[in-house]
Amino acid sequence: MSDRLNNDNLADLPGRVQRPVYDRRFIRTGIVHLGVGAFHRAHQAVYTDDVLAQDPHWGIVAASLRSPDTYDALQPQDGLYTLAVRSQAGEALRIIGSIRRVIVAPRESEDLLEVMADPQTRIVTLTVTEKGYCHDPATGALNEAHPDIVHDLAYLRTPKSAPGFIIEALRRRHLKGVPPFTVLTCDNLPSNGRTVKRVLTRFAELVDPELGRFVADELSCPSTMVDRIVPATTDQDRERIGEALGVADAWPVVTEPFTQWVIEDRFPQGRPAWEKAGAEFVSDVEPYEHMKLRLLNGSHSTLAYLGYLAGYETVADTMADEAFVRLIRGLMDEEITPTLHMPAGADLESYKSALIERFKNPALKHRTWQIAMDGSQKLPQRLLGTIRDRLRNGAPIGRLALGVAAWMRYVTGLDEKGAPIDVRDPMAARLREVADQAGQSAENLARGLFAIREIFGDDLPGDSRLTGAATAHLARLYEAGARRTVAEFKVG
Incomplete structure (x- = not known):
């Protein structure tokens, strides 16, 4: 199968395959996501896809902080991929279009920082796994001896870690008088919003005390609870889904019907109407x-x-x-x-x-x-x-x-x-x-x-x-x- 899934062949997919109901040409970036793995593409990217028809200003620029594999799979597909929802009753296929672009952070760090510092970016979401926060799991504090943190404090403009990218982008926004984006972690950390706020505040303090005060006083980090089981994609999944589409999809994601997202509603710069897609907004998550x-x-x-x-x-x-x-x-x-x-x-x-x-x-x-x-x-x-x-x-x-x-x-x-x-x-x-x-x-x-x-x-x-x-x-x-x-x- 030589043809790849992309914008040009969306209209030719079989009728049973659900496609975006909005015109992707009019989508604008409002969210930067760090850690573009299978879970994000089966969860937050789907909730966002559900609301883009009503508000096109929340498209996603997704960044991989390590490997170029996701970029290599999705960029030739214009960011499109298949969501395969599997149950004992069968498999439902849907094309997700909320990811506008994929960036490989290690080779495009300046590009990623510019997008994060852009005033149009109002939310930065994360699924970088527990280890991606460079913290001490027993205390929740920043691990100041972590090799990536040591590197990022020495080389602010070419960071490696998620905290490094976020703080450098916030530093640039602060210098220009741009309000901070909201940082929305979707990883399994205890009190995840407060843990991330603690890690980021300490990192910012180590960069500059004034920046530390800015982050402590102005940055909003709502806590969240995310729930969906997302197994790793196999070659058999790719082959089966490609046959159903009639074109190849280099990296579909397979998941279950169940999905849940509970979010503290603290977004000073605005947010998508995720509640219309089933998210639940609460005062305490x-x-x-x-x-x-x-x-x-x-x-x-x-x-x-x-x-x-x-x-x-x-x-x-x-x-x-x-x-x-x-x-x-x-x-x-x-x-x-x-x-x-x-x-x-x-x-x-x-x-x-x-x-x-x-x-x-x-x-x-x-x-x-x-x-x-x-x-x-x-x-x-x-x-x-x-x-x-x-x-x-x-x-x-x-x-x-x-x-x-x-x-x-x-x-x-x-x-x-x-x-x-x-x-x-x-x-x-x-x-x-x-x-x-x-x-x-x-x-x-x-x-x-x-x-x-x-x-x-x-x-x-x-x-x-x-x-x-x-x-x-x-x-x-x-x-x-x-x-x-x-x-x-x-x-x-």
């Missing part, structure tokens, strides 16, 4: 954030580590094992739900039941290995915050501690058959060093990993209720394996 981070993400990580170790390739494969369903439902009901404080009208029971069904969706090939990435950055908000709340109240943490133990077993880099695990984590070398020193000793491995304060802080390593439970679970994983450990799991 924290209860929803805790609900999603703990119920969905905490369960997902627990499934990923245990499922991978048990030999299951996908979440759906893992959830086909009823022992895992019992474990996860018990984790949700007995250990996570009591830590949540939801506003009136929130239906936690329906949400949890929907999560179980979403995890079971066989149409989504969400690999356990993909979810297991970057665990050192994810654990603090997905599991450890819940553990702290439970310990504070003297409540049991058996399943939560098993999730931590499964992560410890996974990061040794060897599976239950002795085959290597491709551990993708910014701390991978350090984790492997601890594992090598521990050998096959669960006690030594747990002690060494708990000593990493960037993950566990200063409090948890000294609490024997967690360290004892996790070490016992870890020993059981070594002895019996993940599948048997889950099948025989008992609270007590």
Whole structure:
């Protein structure tokens, strides 16, 4: 298939393929997005696409901060790509047109900074994953020793990090008397808006105290909660979708029908009417954030580590094992739900039941290995915050501690058959060093990993209720394996 999806062949696509209902020639840039990955293209870009017919001033310029892969896929397609929504009932295809242009930041840093500093840019959104904020996950503070932060403070005009790009763009706007854009993070950080504001303010203070005061006083960083499961695109997905379109799409995205976006409504320079696309605007997003981070993400990580170790390739494969369903439902009901404080009208029971069904969706090939990435950055908000709340109240943490133990077993880099695990984590070398020193000793491995304060802080390593439970679970994983450990799991 030689032809590529682009503006010229939109009208020729099959009738069952949904296309933009607006004229892309009249779209103007109002949003810059940092971290143009699959999640953004299945979530925020779709909400924006839904409202462009009513207001064409919110087109997106999307930037990749690392790899040119997304640029190479989308730029020849005029930014167009296919959203494939998959369920047991089938697959619905839709062409998304909200991304006007893709920039590769490492080779076009000045171009990106100019677009961000342009007064027409009123919002900068981010999906750069937890590690992209160059912060200490245990404290939420800027990691001033991070190599990218050290570089960016020395070379403001050629930044590498998301904080570096944002602060340099804000510095330029401030010098010209242009109000700051709103920074809208869509990553899974605790109190994500406040965390990002803290990181950016500190970075700005290190650049210049006056700039630090400007950021502290003027920059709005609303908190958000985002929810949609987006597996990695496979070559089989590309082939299947290309055949349905009649033209090639180098990088479609595959997702589930469910989508949710809860946002604090603080946008001094204006915003799209995302509520018309289903977004929910609230005064305080924290209860929803805790609900999603703990119920969905905490369960997902627990499934990923245990499922991978048990030999299951996908979440759906893992959830086909009823022992895992019992474990996860018990984790949700007995250990996570009591830590949540939801506003009136929130239906936690329906949400949890929907999560179980979403995890079971066989149409989504969400690999356990993909979810297991970057665990050192994810654990603090997905599991450890819940553990702290439970310990504070003297409540049991058996399943939560098993999730931590499964992560410890996974990061040794060897599976239950002795085959290597491709551990993708910014701390991978350090984790492997601890594992090598521990050998096959669960006690030594747990002690060494708990000593990493960037993950566990200063409090948890000294609490024997967690360290004892996790070490016992870890020993059981070594002895019996993940599948048997889950099948025989008992609270007590």
